[in-house]
Amino acid sequence: VRGHDWVESVYNEAIARLSNHSTDAEVRSCAEDIVGDLWINAPDTVLAKGGQEWEYVRRTTGRTDGAVKVVTRVAREADVARQWIDGCVAWATKLLTKNGRTGKAEVFECLTVLLSRSVPSTDVTSLISRSPHHDFR
Amino acid sequence: MIFDRYDNGVPPDLLRNLIPQLKSYVSAADISLHSQALSLFALLLQLSPESTFPEVERDVLEEIYGIAYSPLTSGAALDSVLGFFGALVEADSQIATHVVSSLTRSTPERPKEVSYPNAAKCVAQVVKSYHALAAGVIAEFSKNLKVCQYQ
Numbered sequence: 001v002r003g004h005d006w007v008e009s010v011y012n013e014a015i016a017r018l019s020n021h022s023t024d025a026e027v028r029s030c031a032e033d034i035v036g037d038l039w040i041n042a043p044d045t046v047l048a049k050g051g052q053e054w055e056y057v058r059r060t061t062g063r064t065d066g067a068v069k070v071v072t073r074v075a076r077e078a079d080v081a082r083q084w085i086d087g088c089v090a091w092a093t094k095l096l097t098k099n100g101r102t103g104k105a106e107v108f109e110c111l112t113v114l115l116s117r118s119v120p121s122t123d124v125t126s127l128i129s130r131s132p133h134h135d136f137r
Numbered sequence: 138m139i140f141d142r143y144d145n146g147v148p149p150d151l152l153r154n155l156i157p158q159l160k161s162y163v164s165a166a167d168i169s170l171h172s173q174a175l176s177l178f179a180l181l182l183q184l185s186p187e188s189t190f191p192e193v194e195r196d197v198l199e200e201i202y203g204i205a206y207s208p209l210t211s212g213a214a215l216d217s218v219l220g221f222f223g224a225l226v227e228a229d230s231q232i233a234t235h236v237v238s239s240l241t242r243s244t245p246e247r248p249k250e251v252s253y254p255n256a257a258k259c260v261a262q263v264v265k266s267y268h269a270l271a272a273g274v275i276a277e278f279s280k281n282l283k284v285c286q287y288q
Contacts, residue, residue, distance in 0.1 A: 089151050096158040101167065108173035111155075115147065115180050 018056035036070040146185035179224035186228035226266040233267040
């Protein structure tokens with residue numbers, strides 16, 4: 001999604017809901033989903049914002065299940081920077097310290113997706129050498 | 138983006154916080170969560186072998202032998218144990234011999250609660266990940282095979 005004014009408006013409305021502590025849980029969950037949608041589908045718009053939205057999404061108190069799902073989805077589908085991954089790994093690690101079993105499986109999945117993005121699945125040099133156009137003479 | 142990821146390992150400060158948390162989930166108390174924790178350890182051993190290996194060897198490995206022996210460890214849980222041993226040996230092949238001897242020589246307190254097929258699969262995984270061990274392990278284990286003649 002590019003060049004549409006409504007993207008900016010949707011982003012601002014989502015931020016307004018996320019930054020307000022009295023936002024209804026269901027509304028908050030929708031706002032978190034929207035942040036994920038924008039990161040996947042309108043990266044040019046959200047990247048220019050400096051990532052403030054993640055400060056609101058990645059909270060460690062209250063319900064965090066929706067945030068875990070959004071971070072997992074963005075990690076899987078969007079182009080993200082290493083700094084973003086680092087922040088999310090640190091946040092998810094904090095969630096592991098919370099008492100109880102609830103939501104832990106999802107946090108583990110989130111961490112796996114975040115860290116797997118970093119796996120050098122194919123060595124760059126082997127990719128080059130396998131290319132039919134490879135000729136460094 | 139290939140160059141923007143953890144090609145050079147996970148940052149030490151993240152590992153310092155993450156590894157102790159993962160350790161707390163490695164126990165037979167919750168098979169599902171320890172399975173996920175082991176898969177993450179395997180991933181960390183691939184990404185940052187030098188930082189992760191010593192911690193795992195010192196604090197986690199003994200507990201994992203017990204999990205590997207358990208008859209309750211099967212299916213996806215066993216897969217995660219096998220994946221862990223594979224990653225461990227690939228992180229530092231010098232531990233391969235030690236792992237095989239620990240898996241085969243340790244005598245748990247209650248032999249009836251030991252899954253020998255699990256232990257055998259773990260040994261096989263170690264050998265798969267470090268082929269140099271194959272000849273010795275096969276020679277050792279083949280001593281226990283009995284040849285039967287059927288008429």
